[in-house]
Amino acid sequence: MDIPSCPECEKQMERQTRSTELRYEKFTATIELPGWYCACGESLHDGRDMTVSDRALNILKARANDLLEPEYITQIRKRLKLSQRKAGEILGGGPNAFHKYEKGDVLVSKAVSNLLRVLNENPKMLSVILPH
């Protein structure tokens, strides 16, 4: 990849990872954000760099909205012995939904989040919604 020049001062930028503070409502997180950085303070981030901050921001949004965070979704799904595909089929969202929820690319709905909480408390209830 070509080294970009700074859009502000035209110096060569440096590929780095820097601690960046994210905020959503009252929730904050410090992430290590990759990107091209310049001594003048300017930075450039491509789509893959932004995935890091998008996923971290989704975790803050989950906290703010009282939704399960990705790691707990994975834990509960595994506890229920469901594949990601199966979980999306029976709990909603479609075959790829849980892959996206667990990566943090998509926020889980309140309904699915609460259903997972209920099933986590009482995994036997899964039999009620499994296809017979």
Ligand SMILES: [Zn+2]
């Ligand atoms: Zn610069």
